[in-house]
Amino acid sequence: MRKAVCPGSFDPVTNGHLDVFVRAAEIFDEVTVGVLINKTKSSMFTVDERIEMLREVVKPYPNVVVDAFHGLLVDYCNDHGIPAIVKGLRAVSDFDYELQMAQMNYRLAKVETLFVSTNPLYSYLSSSLVKEVATYGGDVTGLVPDTVLDRLQDRVKQKRDG
Numbered sequence: 001m002r003k004a005v006c007p008g009s010f011d012p013v014t015n016g017h018l019d020v021f022v023r024a025a026e027i028f029d030e031v032t033v034g035v036l037i038n039k040t041k042s043s044m045f046t047v048d049e050r051i052e053m054l055r056e057v058v059k060p061y062p063n064v065v066v067d068a069f070h071g072l073l074v075d076y077c078n079d080h081g082i083p084a085i086v087k088g089l090r091a092v093s094d095f096d097y098e099l100q101m102a103q104m105n106y107r108l109a110k111v112e113t114l115f116v117s118t119n120p121l122y123s124y125l126s127s128s129l130v131k132e133v134a135t136y137g138g139d140v141t142g143l144v145p146d147t148v149l150d151r152l153q154d155r156v157k158q159k160r161d162g
C-alpha cells in the first residue's frame with residue numbers, strides 16, 4: 001500500500017490544504033493528514049478542534065485519515081510505515097524553507113517529500129491570513145470549508161465578546 005502524510009498545523013484547515021489532500025489521495029492509497037502538536041505555538045483552535053474539523057472535511061475521501069503527531073515528522077513516518085510527505089507549494093517564497101525541510105527529512109530518515117503546485121485560486125492563502133482577516137470582520141467565505149467558516153466566526157465572536 002502506498003502511503004503518504006500531509007503534515008501541518010491546520011489552525012484551521014483551508015481550502016488550499018484540502019486541495020492538496022485530495023490531489024495526494026488520487027496518487028496514494030492512503031493519505032494521513034498529520035496535525036502537529038506544538039505546545040509552544042499559540043493557536044486559535046485546540047488540536048482536538050482542528051482534528052474534528054479536518055475529519056469533517058475529509059469525510060468524502062475514504063482514503064484520507066487524520067491523526068496527530070508530536071516530535072519529528074520522520075519518526076511518525078517510520079512508526080507508521082509512511083515513506084513520503086506531500087506538501088503544497090504556493091509560491092517561490094515557500095520554496096527555500098520547504099526545500100530545507102525536505103532535504104533534512106531525507107537526510108534523517110530517507111523520507112521523500114513530493115510537492116504539488118497549489119491551485120492558483122489559493123496561492124495567496126494561509127491559515128494565519130484567514131484568521132487575521134476573520135478577526136477583523138473580513139469575509140473568508142470560499143477560502144475555508146463551510147464547517148470551518150462557522151467555527152471561525154463563532155471563535156472570533158467568542159474572543160470579541162470576552
Ligand code: PNS
Nearest residue numbers: 007008009010036071072073101104105
Ligand atoms: O503548517 P505548518 O506549521 O507550516 O507545518 C510545519 C510542519 C508541521 C510541517 C513542520 O514544522 C514539521 O514537520 N514539524 C515537525 C517537527 C520536525 O520534524 N521538524 C524537523 C523538520 S525538517
